[in-house]
Amino acid sequence: MPELPEVETVRRGLHELIIGRKVKAVEHDTPKGFPNAAADVEEFLIGAKITNVRRRAKVLLIDLSTDYTLVIHLKMTGQMVFVSHPSDLSSADLTPLERERTAREAEETIGGGDDGELRFGAGHPNESLVGELPDKSTRVTMTFEDGSHLYFNDQRKFGWMKLMPTLEVPNIDFMKKVGPEPLDAEFTAAEFAERFKRRPKTSIKAALLDQTVVAGVGNIYADESLWGAKIHPERLVNTISSEEFEKLYEELRAVMNLAIEKGGSTDKNYVNAEGKRGSYLTFARVFRREGKPCPRCGTTIIKFKAAGRGTHICPHCQVK
DNA sequence: CACTTGACCTGTCCGC
DNA sequence: TGCGGACAGGTCAAGT
Numbered sequence: 004m005p006e007l008p009e010v011e012t013v014r015r016g017l018h019e020l021i022i023g024r025k026v027k028a029v030e031h032d033t034p035k036g037f038p039n040a041a042a043d044v045e046e047f048l049i050g051a052k053i054t055n056v057r058r059r060a061k062v063l064l065i066d067l068s069t070d071y072t073l074v075i076h077l078k079m080t081g082q083m084v085f086v087s088h089p090s091d092l093s094s095a096d097l098t099p100l101e102r103e104r105t106a107r108e109a110e111e112t113i114g115g116g117d118d119g120e121l122r123f124g125a126g127h128p129n130e131s132l133v134g135e136l137p138d139k140s141t142r143v144t145m146t147f148e149d150g151s152h153l154y155f156n157d158q159r160k161f162g163w164m165k166l167m168p169t170l171e172v173p174n175i176d177f178m179k180k181v182g183p184e185p186l187d188a189e190f191t192a193a194e195f196a197e198r199f200k201r202r203p204k205t206s207i208k209a210a211l212l213d214q215t216v217v218a219g220v221g222n223i224y225a226d227e228s229l230w231g232a233k234i235h236p237e238r239l240v241n242t243i244s245s246e247e248f249e250k251l252y253e254e255l256r257a258v259m260n261l262a263i264e265k266g267g268s269t270d271k272n273y274v275n276a277e278g279k280r281g282s283y284l285t286f287a288r289v290f291r292r293e294g295k296p297c298p299r300c301g302t303t304i305i306k307f308k309a310a311g312r313g314t315h316i317c318p319h320c321q322v323k
Numbered sequence: 324c325a326c327t328t329g330a331c332c333t334g335t336c337c338g339c
Numbered sequence: 340t341g342c343g344g345a346c347a348g349g350t351c352a353a354g355t
Contacts, residue, residue: 006348061349078349080333140333159332161349177350205326214350222348270348271335290348311328313347 005061005077007185007219008262009273009281013083014058016276017065017153020085021053024147026067031143031164039166047071048166060181060218064172072169075155080140080272081162084133087151132269133278158272182217185255196248199240207243207251208236209310220255223268223283223290226315228255230289230297235321236309261286289315 005013026048031037037044051067058064063083065073075083136154137144143155143164155164172178182198183190198217202210210216211225220228229236231254234247243251267273267281270291274280284291288298293306297317306315 009348076349078331079347157332158334159347161331161333202325209326212349224348268348273348 005081005267005273006221006224007061008224008259008283009267010058010061010063010077010219011263012267012275012281013077014056014063017063017083017085018056020276021065021147021153022056023052024149024151025052026050026145027148028146029143037143037164037166043166048073059178060184060214061221062177066169070169071166072172074165074167074172074175076162076164077157078159078161078163080158082133082140082154082156082272082274082278083276084136084154084156084274084278085151085276086136086154086278087149131278132272132274132280136278177214180215182213182215185217185219185252186259192249192252195252196245199243199248203241204239206237206310207234207240208312208314210240211255212310212312217255219259222312222314223270223287224255224258224262226290227258227287230315230317230321231255231258233320235323236314236316237323289317291315 027050029044029048047069048067048071051069051071053065054068055066056063057066061076063073063075063077065075067073075081077083133156136152136156138156140156140158141154142157142160142162145153145155147153155162167175183194185195195217199207199210202213202216205213208225208229211220211228212222214220226236228251232247232251234243234251262268262281262283265281265283265286266275266279268283268287268290269280270284289304292304293315295304296302297304297320300317300319302317302319304315305318306313308314
C-alpha cells in the first residue's frame, strides 16, 4: 500500500493536524501492533505533546516532548487517520482551500483520461474511504486532551508502531541500511546510478524495490517509472546504460512528485490523515491498466509477475 | 555472498 | 449463493 508519496502525504496531513496536541490516553490491540511495555507507554507517551512529524523512506516518525518517538510502518494496509469530531468525515464542511483543490482535481480528472474513458470516482480526492472510527481494523486509538483522536487502522496487520527514544531511531537496523531519499535536492542522477552497482545481477525492478538501494519505491512507482524510462522490468541491472539510469532517475522523481501533488495512490485501502483517497491512480500510465492502451503508443498494456510482484508494462515501449 | 521465494494476515474477487 | 484459490501497494527470514 503506502509508498513514499503516500507516507509523505500522511506526514504532511498529520503535521498540520496533530502538532502541539497532548496525548491523554492510548488503547491498543496486540503486542505485535504496538510492542511496547505498558510502562513505557504510560511514562513516555501519556501526557506527551506532539512536537514534530517526520518521514524516512516509508516510515513515519512522530516526535514527542518526552524525547521519545513513535516509529510507524503502515506496510500494506495501514492508515493513520485524525478525527476531531465524527462529523469531520463528511465532506460537507470543507475549508475554502479544500473546496478549491477539490474543484481543480475534478476538472483535471475529467480532462485527464487518455483512452477516451471518463474515469471519475475511483480516484476522486473528496471521497472518504473510512466510516465511523474506531472500526474493526482499528489497532491503536490515541486520544488527545482536546477530545480529538488519532487512529491507526490496519486490515492486514502487517504494520507496526513502536515507541523509542528519539536518539535511538537512527540506530534501528532499517534506518542504518536504507538508501537515500530519491526526492532530496542533493540526490543526483550520478549517485542514483552508482547505488545500483550493489545489485548488478538482479532485475532492475527488484533493485528498485530494494530499500537499501533507494528509499521509498514500491510496486506502483517502480512500474510507472520503468514505463517512463522505457525499460523492461526484468532487464538485469548490469545491462542498463548510464543514459537509461539518468532517464529512470528523472522519471522516478517526476512520478513521485506528481503522486505527492495528487495526494498519493488509492487502490483499495490507502487514505490520508483526513481519511480521504489519493488520486494519482487516475493519472497512472501502466499500473492497474492491463488491457488498456499505452498512452505513448497505443499498444495494449499487459500484466505479469516479475520480482515476485504484479508487474505492468507496455510490451512495445519496454523490451527485454 | 547474492539473489529469490515464502510467510506474515485479512478481505475481496473470480471461476466453478 | 457458496466455496476454494489467487491475489493485494512491504519487508524480513529462510531457502537455493
